[in-house]
Amino acid sequence: MELNLLHKTELKIMSIGLCSVNLSDLASAVAEVLELPSSQVLVVDVREDHVCLDILEESLQIEQIVGKERLLLDRLTQIPGLRISPSTYVDSTGILGLIGCDESEARSIPRNVREVADEVRKKVLSRAIVYSTGFEVKAQMIEDTNAPFLMDILKEQGYKVEFGGIIEDDISSLGYSLSDAADRGFGLVITTGGVGAEDKDFSVEALLTLDPDAATPWLVKFERGTGRHVKDGVRIGVAQMGLTTYVSLPGPHDEVVAAAAAIQTHCRCESIDKTVLANDIAAILRGKLTWKEHKAVHGEEHGKMHH
Numbered sequence: 001m002e003l004n005l006l007h008k009t010e011l012k013i014m015s016i017g018l019c020s021v022n023l024s025d026l027a028s029a030v031a032e033v034l035e036l037p038s039s040q041v042l043v044v045d046v047r048e049d050h051v052c053l054d055i056l057e058e059s060l061q062i063e064q065i066v067g068k069e070r071l072l073l074d075r076l077t078q079i080p081g082l083r084i085s086p087s088t089y090v091d092s093t094g095i096l097g098l099i100g101c102d103e104s105e106a107r108s109i110p111r112n113v114r115e116v117a118d119e120v121r122k123k124v125l126s127r128a129i130v131y132s133t134g135f136e137v138k139a140q141m142i143e144d145t146n147a148p149f150l151m152d153i154l155k156e157q158g159y160k161v162e163f164g165g166i167i168e169d170d171i172s173s174l175g176y177s178l179s180d181a182a183d184r185g186f187g188l189v190i191t192t193g194g195v196g197a198e199d200k201d202f203s204v205e206a207l208l209t210l211d212p213d214a215a216t217p218w219l220v221k222f223e224r225g226t227g228r229h230v231k232d233g234v235r236i237g238v239a240q241m242g243l244t245t246y247v248s249l250p251g252p253h254d255e256v257v258a259a260a261a262a263i264q265t266h267c268r269c270e271s272i273d274k275t276v277l278a279n280d281i282a283a284i285l286r287g288k289l290t291w292k293e294h295k296a297v298h299g300e301e302h303g304k305m306h307h
Contacts, residue, residue, distance in 0.1 A: 008094025009055040013076065016050060017083035025079050027053060033072045035064050055096070058242065062098075069100045120185075124243045128159040128188040128267075129181050131167050133174070133203060134251060137193070138166045145253045146192040153260050157268050159188065169194060174206035182210075182244040188267055189244060193251035197222055197231040203248040207239040210246065214239035215278035219250075219285050236285065238278035245272050250285065258288050 011030065023043040030053055031041040045052035069090045076082055090099050130150045137144050147163050154161045167177050174194070181189045194203035207214045214237050221233035236259075237248040245267070249259050262280040266272055 008092070008096060009057070010044070010092060011053045011055060011096055011099070012050050012091040013053070013072075014050045014089050014091050015085060015087045016076075017085075018046070018051070019081040019083070021079060021081040023051075026051065026076070026082065029075050029079055030072065033068055033075050034060070036060075050091075060095075065096060066098045067101050072099070121243060124185050125187040126158065126160055127162075127186045128154045128190070129162045129164045129184075129186045130154070131164040131177060131189070131191045133167045133169060133191055133193040135169055135200075138168070146249075146251070146256045149253070149256065150190055150192070150260065150263075153264065154188070154190075154267075157264060159268075162186075164189075167191070169200040169202065171202040171206050171209070174202055175209050178206055178210060178246060179241075182241050187243055187245065189246045190263070191246075191248045192256055193249075195236055195248055195250050196234050201231070204235055204237040207237040207246055207248055210241050211239035214246075215275040217278050217282035219282055220289060236278065236281055238274040238281070240272070240274050245274065245277075247277070247281070249281070255285055255288055258284050 023046070024038075027041045027043050028038040031038045034041070034055070036055070036057065040056045042054050042056065043051055044054045072090060073084055073088060076084055092099060130147050132144050132147050136142050144166070151161045151163060164177065164181065167173050174191070178189060178191075191203050194201045204214075204216050208216070216235045216237045218232075219234045219236065222231075234250070236250065237246070239246040247263065247267075249256050259281045262277060262284055266277045266280070
């Protein structure tokens with residue numbers, strides 16, 4: 001049975017002694033016990049009495065984890081310079097914590113884990129968080145109408161919804177907040193604003209740091225360098241990381257309202273197709289922008305004739 005690690009991928013080996021230990025050998029030994037390629041295990045932190053490793057896999061088979069602590073500690077005794085004692089143990093949170101189960105516990109694990117995993121999945125997929133972006137919102141220069149609207153819509157869809165706050169217009173702040181939302185167990189994360197072509201727009205770029213294969217269809221394209229534009233155009237984004245789906249929408253409220261129709265259609269599905277959702281949102285917004293352009297042109301012509 002395959003178990004999703006839910007981004008809890010750190011494994012700590014506690015109460016050990018280190019003297020000129022080759023960290024590549026240490027990582028390879030852990031990979032060997034967990035039946036992984038050596039490239040999928042990295043030592044990410046070394047302290048006086050413990051080391052922390054990161055497993056570069058989203059999921060593992062239950063047989064790769066359950067009850068492996070003793071086998072792992074025995075294997076570590078073969079690494080020159082690494083000393084273990086009776087107090088040495090393996091520490092981890094989430095699914096990887098099953099490594100410490102004993103044989104009798106391991107027999108009941110498959111059924112229990114499946115039940116726990118199903119329950120966790122249901123809870124994560126029922127939770128949503130909404131973020132606003134932009135200095136003009138943070139400085140209260142304009143009213144944030146997007147977050148309350150989206151929160152009401154999501155509550156009607158059955159989500160437990162939180163407002164995550166207003167994120168600064170920079171890629172590191174956005175990336176941290178979005179990644180943190182997944183760690184906190186939110187299945188749907190929506191941001192508004194920051195998808196434009198100016199030098200303060202980073203929402204889509206932040207999504208791509210989490211999911212390089214995020215769906216990011218264009219709404220409109222420009223010639224780079226014209227006016228305030230430093231990018232090729234405006235696009236929205238839908239990304240996925242584990243159980244979490246991210247949606248980056250524009251800032252104008254009428255566009256958020258229009259895009260909500262696609263979100264209502266897709267986001268309570270058991271499995272969200274990020275490409276389909278992104279393309280549906282983009283199609284709605286392209287139609288909205290075309291209508292705005294048509295109205296602006298004809299409004300201008302009407303004004304000239306009236307004058």
